[in-house]
Amino acid sequence: MYIFDTILNRMRRGCQTIPYPKGPAPALPDRHGGALRLDASLCPEGCAQCQGVCPTRAITLEPGRGARLDLGRCLFCGDCVAACPHGAITETNDHRLATRRREDLILGETGAEELRLAAALDKKMKSLLGRSLRLRQVSAGGCGACEADINVLGTIGWDLGRFGIQYVASPRHADGVLITGPVTKGMELALQKTWAAVPEPRIAIALGSCAISGGPFIGHSQHNGGADPIIPIDLYIPGCPPHPLTILDGFLRLLGRLPKHNL
């Protein structure tokens, strides 16, 4: 029975994969908020209302310099947006969050109100990896939600395979590693060994606030505060966890495969 059922069903539904990036990006949930923007010139002297509500101390205030907000630490809870009476911190509803350099995630200074989105790999790397990027994912002490949304990209809705991007079982088959979690002491060695087993040239991606800074567990002594101190990172994808669209945007941005209107 089910054979006819499934075939019929299959025909009725047609293709379920989203048209993005050729077509428009699927809308983020209205309460998502997306990337944050911080215009520190709006901060009056002495105001520190946002700082007190942030769970990860992502916001710092130095006298005379206004606020700084580190999206690498941010959990995107939105509490600071609600707490700021001056409209200095706002949500942009933008799903694009990936950067190439850690400091590009720090907002506040004039000209750096928003994060500086990632540039594509250089020509040589792009020609090597651009059509087939194989990633070995290493889960190193997060909560499992980042991994879940990495997996989601493999489902029919997103169909990551159509970009030539694939998660592989062996680091020997991989072009790079995709790291989640703050890199616990227990996973440090495993991550190092996995990284060492990936043939060069290779890339490393830190995904989620845990892997960038330690995320909600920032300051605990049982982890390394992210992958940075252990492996040189080529791409940071912030979020807790990042929306699948944010992850996909990061991958495609790195490979230089986003059409112009999405850059």
Added chain:
Amino acid sequence: MNTIAPFFSFTNASRISWASVPVFSVTKLVRLTDEMLESGARLCSWFGVPDHDGTILVAVLALDSESILGVARSEPISGSYPSLTPKHPQAHLFEREVWEQHGLVPVGHPWLKPVRHTFENAPANAPFFLVEGGEMHEVAVGPVHAGVIEPGHFRFQCAGEEVLHLEIALGYQHRGIEEALPGGPYPATMSQMEALAGDTSIAHATAYASVMEALAGMEAPLRAQWLRAIALELERLANHTGDMGALAMDVAFLPTSAACGKIRGDFLNLTALMCGNRFGRGLIRPGGCRHDLEEERLITLTERLKAHMADVEQAMAWFWDAASVRVRFRNVGVVHPSQATDIGLVGPAARACGLVRDVRFDHPAGWHRFSHSPVAVWPSGDIFARARVRSLEIQRSGRYLFDQLAAPVDGDITAVLSAPQPESMTVALVEGWRGEVCHVALTDHFGRFRSYKITDPSFHNWTGLALSLRGTAVSDFPICNKSFNLSYCGFDL
């Protein structure tokens, strides 16, 4: 009627004073706990609280048939105490954990070694249980597994294809969450609770919020409780659907696998519709909820849910229709009901062994005091049963949600939270999709956390996976593992 005396009896998510928790000598505490477990109680938690130079052992039991919890403690001790494990295997991990954290030796424990202790650069799990003989071989897997999945290490003792024993070593995800809690709550505590186990954000966040509310001597407004119950079922739907897809994938039944992968995302998006985050981060806060389900949003949610439920029903129908699937699941990975009772299984894994065990029904708190959905049980203890229970729960969660969405509750969604009361204790149990989530908090003289103990359902259930493998083929491991789908990070707090 069974009673739990001389333990102090109380109900889920209520506050008691620390002074009212009866104190016994440690031998008496062990003996009384043993008697309680003999007469049908369950061990929810067993942990140590540092006290001057010693450690106080605390036992939290559940008497499911009476909907009550019981608690007792020992005098501060150091050194050793008689182990419960030989008679009650459900205590084995708890005793190992207490030994690891406080150095108390459970005398008579058959397999005393660390649970998640990190030694230099890796968890100190060795030595492993070893079966010797000419035909024997050992298979070691992990910590980095083949897929996109959390780390753990599995050590199989095999005779040919047959698994004689599987030992599971965790601890790789240990982030020091419990150790960071005394003296709190801190600004980061709520976010950490939501990230104890990423796929169980709602259940853990609800348990933590209930703890804070109980300690403050208040309740969240009814509408907030209603919202939490809705979010909890959405979480269950997403994860059960994902598991059914994963099971289908591993027996190469692709129609259901492909469909469920997508539908799981659809359910996650319903949670995102409520609060912006697919895993429900930021929805629940002590004192209430941060986002409301306004009328328009509720209508959208109901409509989308209807479509997704129809999709998942269809995907399930294909699955159960296929003889090839049924054959692959029957009599594989069996956990006998008596084993399930002995090791204290919880959640769908327990219900798949015929145990009628469900916190929503046994220890109703919050919105579940006013609304029920039938407990899904299947008797055979195999993979078939675990898949079947999930499939039944998908139907029942769906029906429950439609009932709830059809009758919204009026009122506020947050209340002002008062400060936690000093020298108090509370236990919050929530039936997460994987089973019983247990949070126990104890406050000090100033109302700050003196101790906070979290037990994820995985803590009880990993032993179930190990047992289910005995006598099966190594190649059955993937489907056995998926049929439990336990949390590594929930275990490695």
